[in-house]
Amino acid sequence: MQWAISVDHKKLALMYIGAGLCFFLVAGLEAAFMRLQLARAENDVIDPETFNQLFTMHGTTMVFLVGMPILLGFGNYLIPLMVGARDMAFPRLNAFGFWLFIFGGLLLYFSYLGADGLYGAGTAPDVGWFAYAPLTSRTFSRGNSTDYWILGIMVSGFGSMTTAINFIATILCMRCPGMTLMRMPMIGWMMLVVAFLVLVAIPILTGAQIMLLLDRTLGAHFFDPETQGSAILWQHLFWFFGHPEVYILILPAFGFVSEIMPTFSRKVLFGYPLMVAATVGIGFISLGVWAHHMFVVGLGPVLDSFFGATTFLISVPTGIKIFNWLGTMWGGRLHFTTPMLFVTGFVAMFVIGGLTGIMLATVPLTWQLSDSYFVVGHFHYVLFGGTVFGIFGAIFYWFPKATGRMLDERLGKWTFWLLFIGFTLTFMPMHVSGALGMPRRIYTYEADRGWEIWNLISSIGVPVQMAGVAIFLWNAIRALRRGPVAGNDPWDAWTLEWGTTSPPPEWNFDRIPTCTSARPLWDRKNPEDPDAYYE
Amino acid sequence: MIAIVFCIALGATAIGAPAGASQDDTNATASGPPVPPAPAPVRQPDGSVADLDAKLVVCDPDAPPVSGAGVTSIFEPESPPSREIRELGFLVFAICIGIFVVVQGFLVLAIVRGIRSRRAAREEGASAEPTQVYGSVPIEVAWTVIPTIIVFVLTMVTIRTIRDIDITSPPEDALEVIAIGHQWWWEFRYPDEAGEVVTANEMHVPAGRPIWLRLESADVIHSFWVPRLAGKMDLIPGHTNYTWFEADRAGIYLGQCAEYCGTQHAHMLIRVYADEPEAFDDWLAAQRKPAIEDPTVAEGRRVFAEYACLNCHTVDGTSDGMFGPNLTHLASRDTIGSGFIPLNRENLRAWIDDPAQLKIGCNMPSLKLDAAELDAVTDYLLTLN
Amino acid sequence: MGGAGMTALPANQEAGATLRSPLSRAKVGMACLIFMESAIFSAFLVTYLYYIGKSPDGPQPLECLELGLVLVNSACLISSSFTVVIAVRALARGAMGAFRFWLALTILLGIEFLVGTGYEWWGLIEDKGLTLQSNAFGTNFYSLVGLHAFHVIVGMLMLVIILVLSIFGCIRPDRDHQRVDIATWYWHFVDVVWILVFTLVYIVGRVPQGAPAS
DSSP: OTTTTOOOHHHHHHHHHHHHHHHHHHHHHHHHHHHHHHTSTTOOSSOHHHHHHHHHHHHHIIIIIIIHHHHHHHHHHHHHHHHTOSSOSOHHHHHHHHHHHHHHHHHHHHHHHHOOOGGGOOOSOOSTTTTOTTTTSTTTSOSSHHHHHHHHHHHHHHHHHHHHHHHHHHHHHOOOTTOOGGGSOHHHHHHHHHHHHHHHHHHHHHHHHHHHHHHHHHOOOSSOGGGTOOHHHHHHHHHHHHHHHHHHHHHHHHHHHHHHHHHHHTSOOTTHHHHHHHHHHHHHHGGGOGGGGOTTSOOOHHHHHHHHHHHHHHHHHHHHHHHHHHHHHTTSOOOOOHHHHHHHHHHHHHHHHHHHHHHHHSHHHHHHHTTBHHHHHHHHHHIIIIIIHHHHHHHHHHHHHHHSBOOOHHHHHHHHHHHHHHHHHHHHHHHHHHHTTOBSSOSOOOGGGSOHHHHHHHHHHHHHHHHHHHHHHHHHHHHHHHOOBOOSOTTOOOSGGGGSOSSOOTTSOSSOBOOOSSOHHHHHHOTTSOGGGGO | OHHHHHHHHHHHHHHSOOTTSOOSOOEEOSSSSEEOOSOOOEEOTTSOEEOHHHHHHHHOTTOOOSSSTTTTOTTSOOSHHHHHHHHHHHHHHHHHHHHHHHHHHHHHHHHHHHHHHHHHHHHHTOOSOOOOOOOOHHHHHHHHHHHHHHHHHHHHHHHHHHHHHSOSSOOTTOEEEEEEEETTEEEEEEOOTTOOEEEESEEEEETTSOEEEEEEESSSOEEEEOTTTOOOEEEBTTBOEEEEEOOSSSEEEEEEEOSOOSTTGGGOEEEEEEEOHHHHHHHHHHHHSOOOOOGGGHHHHHHHHHTTHHHHOEETTTEEOOSSOOOTTGGGSSEETTTTEEOSHHHHHHHHHOHHHHSTTOSOOOOOOOHHHHHHHHHHHHTOO | OOOTTSSSSOBOOSTTOOOOOSSOHHHHHHHHHHHHHHHHHHHHHHHHHHHTTOOOSSOOHHHHOOHHHHHHHHHHHHHHHHHHHHHHHHHHHTOHHHHHHHHHHHHHHHHHHHHHHHHHHHHIIIIIOOOTTTOHHHHHHHHHHHHHHHHHHHHHHHHHHHHHHHHTTOOOHHHHHHHHHHHHHHHHHHHHHHHHHHIIIIIITOOOTTOOOO
């Protein structure tokens, strides 16, 4: 009951993360069913209407109900602790945002029960997570499933916006004495940029969704080609939101890596100022690359070239981050705890995802590879190998802080290796089937195209991943009940949250700390060689 | 537990008898749609019958394959745009492999050194942390500048290829074909002063001549993708797009719709038949003729007219419905259902009886014909060569 | 393992030493809200711009949109920004009576704007047949102007609440001057957006039938 009325940022954060993990399991099941259907050519385990709902809900859930809440939840938990504040700037707004998110998510899933369509089809939304017009118009999406998609996401989007306002206000106004912006942990910078991206991108999606709702319910003519509406306008609006959205999903994971990797390399983050510059650069450039999702729409050579160039450009600051992390590891004394395994795996997988991204930035190559399984492989490498691995690393790293208990290391390593192997089995072959001509979002495929073997391998990876997740859940439940006590600072880390108890009291710190450098606890533990000299 | 269930289910579908796993016999399994059999004999424009593969063997011993792993591969180009894309792809792939080796190499090296360093420190009993390195301006400048240069080179090469492929006016001597996307079939039109030819799902083109393809949509967004001929281009309602290709040699090129367009997006297949120029002219001439009026199938023609088929389907000289594929020369095609059901008597009859059995969600209703009417109209349609 | 912040951290010893940020949370929060609202208005403004001249059928801007009434409405809305500034200054001085007067005047001007807009819409629907469904122009006109009107209502609600609180004596100049000031930022934002909307809809967009915008 205390949790239901809480405005404490830590409780809200744990609820965000818990709810996100529940949705993760649901979306994972949706994917498992898809892979079951696709394991063999011309399979008939799942009919097309159900399959189309599955991929729509899988994508929508993973982006809006798993990625956003878990990452923003971590921001909610860590930002006040890391900047030395007692809570977020607007605690009640924080709570309001959380309950909006929950309501939006439940509204979306209510569609399985509530929406009705013609011929009994189309209960859950089945228009794809990017819901292109005019497939979403009343003519082609009968029934209410698309309306559930619109409203569920719109409502939980308002929740994200309130969280973003909180992040910015807290980071800009509530840092403890001595903590200049350039002494803030990297997560602070990541969350700051993410919050700005949320404020720019999500309202655009909300606007587009309002337009779509007007089209569907009141006969407006925004996206309806039969009356001079423009289907391409939807794509521009959606992707203007959609591309910053994927950076919203990856930047916090970058932040996790930037905290975890130094701790387990026993070395300071390499090149902090350049990392900040790269982060801000990514934030800005990400607002200018959206039409790389539209290279096959026929925008013309000028626009295609422009967006190809900006997409290439954004790989530079992203690469800089990878190199800085390598520079952090280099010369360190690496301790491969589970969090370290996950963030190292992150770096390895993200390099691959980034490189396939470069291939996709090559516009003519995208003319072949767009809308094929190559793209599915690419974005799962950056979103699963990237974001999800980062999330698992963060969970294993901060679980002791939040709960006061340690997760089991052996089970953690099992989780990592099973996820790593299963993930590779599932998503690496997709690059091959994509290059062999397999398009996305098809519920079955011809047997004589040579795609079957790759699909079968992909499907075999699913139970491996499931096992990894199951072991993780077992680990977490067991640790909560009778895990070893963690203490304040089990990892011997250097940011402010490790200076208070595990779990922290509701007021976070008995006394607001003073920050002497980017690693306040390092200065405390190494008084003969404080960081401040080097800044 | 769920993983175990999943494995069992996976195994069941793998070992069990799903549709299509066996390519030998025509049969309707007790559950699920009839299994489409292997490609059946095809009627030639002159009325003779030839085996599909045999025809290709006779025409061109080294024609491109029509099944197997390369049949829709982007790395098996048979046309200038897809060839240019492959070249560019090789270059980009090579650069990416290089970056991959360097970066992952450093990662592995850092890991190995780091583990050793920790082990050594532990053995020595050293309690101090390793040397803290806060950054290095020369190194950071290097790994900013070098990627920028690489990216700049890639941008220049990309722009050049874009300009080569993304042309805004038809190449010289191009044949214009219009493709109109429908849920879930393709309409192809050949504009000509002698008379426009309209067909569906199977596009014939002359090999060795550029094809200027105009792309429009009748309903939602589709995408025309035949990987061996060109990159894909969307068909967007209210917005006309153009693409082009030139088949190097005669053969059949496969593809399918590549933009999610609803329930049967997966079964909107494309078959491009590149014919030798004389064979193409023959085909076009035959397609231009009105429908064959075979008196022996008058009964079937009557059923066709009476049962509202003609409201959706055009048969030149008999009806002009616009909603479904043009059937004037249906029997000259190899497939129905947009490319995934071979055309033979059994399949056609099953399709007319209940299209949803073969292609669930498809817009064609079952008109509940009785057996005699079904036979009659099937026979009628099979005469439409 | 040490209490919260006791042994592990260099605690802030001086009671008054805090990082005095020049930014207050409330200001940053309101700025973020305005930033966000600007984004959603941008979506509708860009869409409106895109659709100028793209309605071959149905009622046209040039024949539908008359400048008379809307100029009066605009004058009221713009001047309400000035009146609300005067109100805030009165509050800073502690002149509660003046504060309430100017605030009430601001609200009245806002009401005029809304009523005037409603009257204009009535005329458009009844006489000109322009509805959300009639053509692209109708769709865009009502959604853009309607979105703005919605924000005017929200802003007015805020002002009304402040006025009511003030009548009940809950507003104190020393404590609440800054808060009220920040709340009026929203009102100024709504005004600025109106200037953009007005320019786009009534000036740039009033083109003859079928003619595309330059």
